[in-house]
Amino acid sequence: MRVFRKIAPHTLLLAGFLIAPAAFAHDFAAGALKISHPWARATPPGAKVAGGYLAIENAGSTPDRLVGATISIANHVELHEMAMSNGVMQMRALPQGIEINPGTKVELKPGALHLMWLDLTTAPVKGSTVSGTLRFENAGLVPVEFVVEPIGAPSSGHHGQ
């Protein structure tokens, strides 16, 4: 119940945001959090994992924390951080979540922080969208849509660069 009371006003706000700019922007909002351009890459056949990427901006005055997510086509989602060290790709799970301090923007992108979609039930197909829900400590549950880019799409997820 507490969660519902917490997210009710945010849901209203979200509805307002969705109706207005949905036609030209791929952004989502929850209170002071602005979530921009959730995207993922299409996967090769037989792949059981995929990476989900987005940016979260905290325009408020209190910190929040991304603590988890669900994705419609994955049985599990974990928060991971990837790093390159001396040519070695290293991956770590972040069970404590990802903190988003006031006035900062955290980017989940290839080669860095990302949502690890595990045990895929359906492959993400280029050009489609995949629905998911982000779970924040304070902002609660935030539904988002991931745009699926081709295999090997560049880091920004934007075309034409």
Place this chain on the structure above:
Amino acid sequence: MLLWIRTIAWALLLAIGFASAAIFLGWWQVDGPGRYTELNGGVVTPGAPQIGGPFTLVTHKGKTVTEKDFLGRPLLIFFGFTHCPDVCPTTLFETTNRLRQLGADADRLQVLFITADPERDTPAQLALYLEAFDSRILGLSGSQEQIDGAIRAFKVYARKVPTTSGYTMDHTASVIMMDGNGQFRGMIDYHEHESVALAKIRRLIAR
């Protein structure tokens, strides 16, 4: 006066003699009979790291192969795994593009994708996964022992890392270049500038 001239003459003679000896000694060790070769004890070119060696693996088509099957063709070797969200599909995608850019020259090259995770990457799983990429890329799996042998031979790093719901692999993300004689010829880094990567591959093929 005479003594002075004689001293100079001797000094000149000494200097010329010393220079000649130095030049001769240098020639002897670098190009002459004294040079460092496999015949007189040197095994490899000085400075070339000992990367590469014997391995036995199973292709994604189910055939058992060893390093001898690839002698005579330059190799691009990448260690990865299919439960890899970013680096492995991206590298295979980039390799596919590079093969296309090389045109007919690409046929002189062999690309090997060796799994670091044989537990999940059976030859059949590799076959399915590689459908998304250039059909000339050969997937290699095998028993854990066989994969460990290849990891040791190519001096790459691969380690299982537990996550909340399973495990992932830390692994060397560079592409290893070997020439047709099985000699190590350098690496292509992940995020290598595209023109540099292509130049490296072209040079490898031209050898």
